Amino acid sequence: MRVLVVWCPDWPATALGIDAAVPGSVLAAGKVAACTAAARAQGVRRGQRVRDAQRRCPDLVVADRDPDAEGRLFERVAEAVAELIPKVEVVRPGMCAVPARGPSRFYGGEESLRLHVQDAVVEAGFDCGAGVADGLFAAELAARRDGGVIVPPGGTAPFLAPYPLAVLERPELAGLLARLGVRTLGDFAALPAGHVAGRFGADGARAHRLARGEEPRPVAPGAAGGDLAVRAAFDPPAERSEQVVFTAKRLAGDLHAGLAAGGLTCVRLAVEVGFVDGRVLHRLWRHDGGLSAQAVAERVRWQLAAWRPPAEDAVWGGVAWLELTPDQVVPDTGRQESLWGRSGVTDRVARAADRIQALLGHRGVTRPFMVGGRDPGEQVVRVPVGDLPPHDLPDGPWPGRVPAPAPAVVPAAAPRADVVDARGRAVRVSARCEVSSPPARITVPGGDAERVAAWSGPWPVAERWWDPARARRRARFQVVTDRGRAYLLAVEDGDWRIEAVYD
């Protein structure tokens, strides 16, 4: 099957708005997940640790990976391609594929089609390569070579032969083969298929098929019937995207139940969203290892987020129906199905969280996780229910951390306070951390003055002094008033703020 692949280089960096001319890198789990061409020119590579990358390129712009942004922004590329060829399959954010046979006849040849598609994407504002070949694997490599080439029908095996085994993205297999003296796809393809399957198992056989330029799976065991499709109608039409996403989660569950009954799993999913005025938003989503219900809902959210005007939360016109169709189905060889980021969330709690997310949006309900940090507010991150908790967080020590016990009330934005001495003058703290006079009264917003019964401080806190833009210098006080209340105060540039209340 002839396939045209559009591949946008360094998509994780593009999605975060890092210009290709700027040396920049995107991190996942403390390692470089993607970098721009400028960074690559200075020796930054994927998989490097940040420290190594920064040593090679000191002015490297570093950002954390954001898969949501990648998915959202890539919708615009898919949109541009869909203008020319309606049947676009998003393989992953950064790469999409279309069947090339029909459209190439319409556009007058494969080269003409390739240029048309490439121009459309470049016009949409994204750098890309487009390549045509037999099968997805070869087409991706064709798209990545010199801005895109065309591999003639039947020419896949010679085209693939010089590539190193790393392109198979199976490091263990590649390492083993390298030790056996097999270094290129051509060498690997020359091995007898039966022996490869016997020695390396099903996954090895799949890799071998790829190397020989064949489809990774012989054929789908049967076209997915329409009976596996699941559909939900909204009456009245859904005005908010969260409502649709919430339903998508449930539909995905139904879909998986239907597939599981047939011992199947779905690697490509068609999501159709119908609007009130009859327009239909159709998109194919591919996933390497089967789509979980959570992942399906996420993709529906991306699809809707790209459609509606970004500032407004209302789905344009209202959504009338939603349909999920398994487009490509393979036998289920067994995998762990995980709906939630972490086990331990009971069904009841998951359902309640779903309902609240449908009301308030994905970030509406969160679970707190304790992380390192100095301020009482910094020590907690709130993770939306369903997202993975943070990992690889820096661990202390945190000099200047407020000692236990922790305050009971930690306002998100510290309110101002007035702190004066016995003669009514504002209390100041000098650069050498000397208090001008002992605090005698404090006034909190919305309250009357309270007399200070006991106080302690100042405790200087100098944070990020090495980074002038983010450096902060504060002095903290603990104050107990005559009403038995205790406050954690901080003074910064003469401004007093209530960081926390020991209520």
Add this chain to the structure above:
Amino acid sequence: MEGGGVGEVVRVDGGTVFALPSAASLKGRVPVLPALREVVPGGGLWPGSAVGVAGPGAGSLGLALVAGVVRHGGTDESGGWCGVVGMPEFGVVAAAGMGAAPERLLLVDEPGERWPDVVAALVEAVDLVLVRPPEAPGPPVVRRLSALARKHGCVLVVPDVAWPGTRLRLRVEEAHWEGVGAGHGVLRARRARVSADGRGGAWLWLPGPDGRVAPVTPHRRRLEVVA
């Protein structure tokens, strides 16, 4: 558990012995932290009831009730779930210090005007909901949420706001912070006299130096066998 029907015997520091209501007598109650068991009538909260906490110290009392459920609640007492609605200032670190596992909290910081729907969704799933309504709730909302809470056995804790039908009101009557002097020291602990419905009043460390809630040990000499 040892002690059978009489009471669970807890040994606190200094060797003093307290008799607390036994596990059997707490059956069917929503658990509270052990130190609060002698304050709360019956040693636990009634499922489906509304609890008011007010005045200075209401924040810590709310945290302590949440911590009690998260630590000792749930079907097999291995830990329950709590919801916190409309309180972005909820001190998660302090709750963890009192013994709550933070990952079993559901925080809804900005429910806006949808707070009754959020609370309605939560009471079906969790054992206790701490909610600060953005405005004084109208009688229909109170009726609806109280009925739902009763049906699902979920405790509603409402700080500072008058909630009709409140079954139990906890208050800090008196409190003294320790550890800070005139320009020196650090807040170490607070002695607080906590009362239920204006009655009783036990002195507690709320919180103690390690962040936990503990009874203040009275200076009582132990009886010793001397002959």
